Amino acid sequence: MEENKKEIILDPWGYSSIEDYDKLFTLFGIRPFKEVIHYFENPSILMKRGIVFGHRDFDVVLRAFKEGKKVTLLTGFMPSGKLHFGHKALFDQIIYYQKQGFHINLALADIEAYSVRKVERKETIRLAIEEYVANAIALGLEKKNLRIYFQSATKPAYYRLIQMFSQKVTMAEMTAIYGDLTPGKIVSVFTQAADILHPMLEEFGGYDYVFVPVGADQDPHIRFTRDISDRFSSELGFRRPASTYHRFMTGLDGGKMSSSRPESAIFLSDPPEIVVKKLNNALTGGRATIEEQKRLGGEPLKCAIYEMYLYHLMPNDKDLLDIFMRCRRGELLCGEDKKLAIEKTLKFLDDHRKKLEQAKDVAESYIEEIPKF
Ligand code: SF4
CATH class of the missing domain: 1.10.240.10 (Tyrosyl-Transfer RNA Synthetase)
Structure with missing residues (x-):
């Protein structure tokens, strides 16, 4: 098993080598999306065509949503470059879920862009507004049932979570999930965990469930955050976040599709x-x-x-x-x-x-x- 795991590298900040997506089911416990597609009357083309291919606990969230529980989608964009068709695929999913009646929380990951990609602050803020938010609106994102926030500009309780999370995790646990980490990446990891879990706090809406649509390379963040939510379940009432996974578009040249290329x-x-x-x-x-x-x-x-x-x-x-x-x-x-x-x-x-x-x-x-x- 360990030998097999080496064949797939999931690096949320770099190159992820996934040749066979089915291996993610056996190696990382991701479940096939086809198990849950029947919950949707009109599945999106990305769902029908297997581009959204996997999930964790999405069935739990969809059942809860049908029962009238408070559910929000949470996802984020790192504003470090121009928007391409690979990003559009995620926007299309968000807009689809908004049309199905889900509340949307969108994080503009400016802390991550600054600490990991080293993008200058003013430029990150400009890109977030002019590239990411404007394009999302142009693609069909509506104002209702929506909250868009910058990681560096929200309420104090969000930052309190980052400090609290850092107290219940060891460096060895982080290394086991992410490999070597720089201080900037450590900040980014805790910030992302706060992104995913904070909507369950009363002052951010008190959502019963959060689900996170991501590219398969972001699964380390999901696993890390699910562990943290377990550790704060009695203190803060967190439930494990659910997730869905989509395949990456291949680059036009056959390599990775990336803003930097x-x-x-x-x-x-x-x-x-x-x-x-x-x-x-x-x-x-x-x-x-x-x-x-x-x-x-x-x-x-x-x-x-x-x-x-x-x-x-x-x-x-x-x-x-x-x-x-x-x-x-x-x-x-x-x-x-x-x-x-x-x-x-x-x-x-x-x-x-x-x-x-x-x-x-x-x-x-x-x-x-x-x-x-
Ligand atoms: S571009 Fe060529 S290979 Fe690609 S789908 Fe069209 S005909 Fe087929």
Whole structure:
């Protein structure tokens, strides 16, 4: 078992190597999302298509929600770069849950951006408002049933939690979950635990349950926070937070999709000529020659263009299946298919840009308090 665990590195701040998501079920105790999908009348495309693939205790939360208990979603964004389509997938989930009637708590992880990514304070605050909050509004996040806060600007009880948590954890326990930690990462870990658990305090809404949609690489934070919640269950009435896990989008170049590697992602602010260039250069599952492609068919499951359809551009399942089958049968060639992907992406971004301009004017009004420095 330990030998197997070494094959998967879950690093919340760096590169996570997950080739086989099913291994997360046996190695880390994450449960398959298909167990809980029946709770949703109209599951989102990310759920139906297996992009949201796993959960911890989400069934408990969904049952409680049906019984009328107070439930909130909590998730956070580290404002350290521009927003790309990988981030959009998480925003799409948040907006979906908001439409299902869940309350949303959104943390702007400026402490983490400062202490781990070393982003200058003013820039972090600007990115949080203009990139993250404005884009979320443009994508459809509504003001009702929503709280957006900066980690560095909320009520004192939140910071009290960070101090209390640090007293009940040993360095050995942290190292066992995270490996080597810098002081900045230690601060960030306790801050994230406070993010996840503080909505259960009366002054932050007194929610009975919190669930956290995250990328699979964030599972160490979830495991750590669930341990902490057990230790404070009688003192503060905490319940273990639940979580859901989604797959990462692969970068356009086949590597990790990341804000720090502009060629790996389409940013929601990319101008049309850059989008065209990036999609034309994207790695596909196409064969070396047209003759081979026609004979053997392409490999959509290894293709960045197909991923764009799967996550974002093709909500209709029949259309998606049609692309998949024509690609597999060698009836569709990559050049032709890229043209379609470019057309769809430009159309989406053109609409989005207009909404974003309006959203920028109101973004600050969505945030609880904006830190002064
Ligand atoms: S035909 Fe389309 S889906 Fe198939 S490999 Fe080429 S770009 Fe990808």
